[in-house]
Amino acid sequence: FGSSVQLLLGLVVALGPLSHSSLRLDSQPLKMVAQRKNISELVGQTTNGGKVRSDFSDVPEGFELPEGNVKKGEKLFKKHCAQCHSIHPDNRITRTGATQLGPTLFNVYGRASGEAEIQNKVLMGGRAEGIVWTAAPLMNYMKNPRQTVQGNIQMNFRGIDDFQTRVDIVHYLKTLDWSNEKLANPPQQSSCSVFPFNAIGRYMSGDSK
Numbered sequence: 001f002g003s004s005v006q007l008l009l010g011l012v013v014a015l016g017p018l019s020h021s022s023l024r025l026d027s028q029p030l031k032m033v034a035q036r037k038n039i040s041e042l043v044g045q046t047t048n049g050g051k052v053r054s055d056f057s058d059v060p061e062g063f064e065l066p067e068g069n070v071k072k073g074e075k076l077f078k079k080h081c082a083q084c085h086s087i088h089p090d091n092r093i094t095r096t097g098a099t100q101l102g103p104t105l106f107n108v109y110g111r112a113s114g115e116a117e118i119q120n121k122v123l124m125g126g127r128a129e130g131i132v133w134t135a136a137p138l139m140n141y142m143k144n145p146r147q148t149v150q151g152n153i154q155m156n157f158r159g160i161d162d163f164q165t166r167v168d169i170v171h172y173l174k175t176l177d178w179s180n181e182k183l184a185n186p187p188q189q190s191s192c193s194v195f196p197f198n199a200i201g202r203y204m205s206g207d208s209k
Contacts (some may be wrong), residue, residue, distance in 0.1 A: 009044045054144035058163050065135040067166055073172030076165055080142075081105065084155070087176050088186055092119065102155070104181060108133050118154075127154065133172055142166045 014069055035149035077087075084101040091104040098113045113128035128149040132139050143166065144159045160166050176186045 011050050024094060053147055053159075054140075054159065056140050056143070056147075059139045059143075063136040063139070065139075065170055068164070068167040068171035070168070070171050070175055073168035074172070076169050077172050080157075080165075080169070088183060090186070094185065105173060106176045107178065108176065109138075109170075112198060113149075138170050138173065139166050142169065 078095075086104040087106055088094070090104050091106075103118045108116070111133050113133065113183060115129040118127065128141070128145075131141075131142075131149070137148065142160045145153050145155055145157060160169075176183060182207055
């Protein structure tokens with residue numbers, strides 16, 4: 001035991017003090033990108049440093065979505081996405097415990113970022129800009145949303161590392177369009193209300209009309 005302690009002490013002396021930047025992967029390239037884009041080099045990491053910037057090499061340039069399972073994608077969507085996202089054109093919520101915090105993901109495939117109405121306008125951070133939601137951006141966004149948009153977002157979401165999980169979810173998202181008659185023509189919504197995050201946002205922004 002004593003020899004192990006001496007060995008560890010020797011390593012510490014030999015290596016010298018470790019700074020925060022020396023522990024970060026590829027810290028210098030990240031700083032260069034951050035300076036060029038006027039953003040923090042820590043974008044893409046969680047606030048506690050538990051998740052470093054993600055490797056997007058599994059979605060190369062010219063990425064084509066491989067085969068996936070829509071049924072599995074639906075189940076995975078319910079697990080990872082449905083708590084804050086509707087699948088209906090009118091952004092209705094049909095699941096117990098879910099909220100309207102995010103934009104509906106109905107017809108999201110091929111849609112421009114920021115195009116859909118969002119209920120929660122002012123309670124948290126910004127939204128993705130300049131992105132068309134096709135396979136590659138969706139895959140990267142689900143893996144590390146903050147790194148994908150190079151900024152803070154309105155999601156408390158750590159991301160999904162597993163490649164096939166993201167593939168299956170994208171295949172499911174592609175079914176949420178106007179050709180899906182069940183979703184495109186939902187029954188008339190009942191009078192029971194969902195907590196009105198949109199009303200809070202309008203009140204805080206001064207638009208109470």
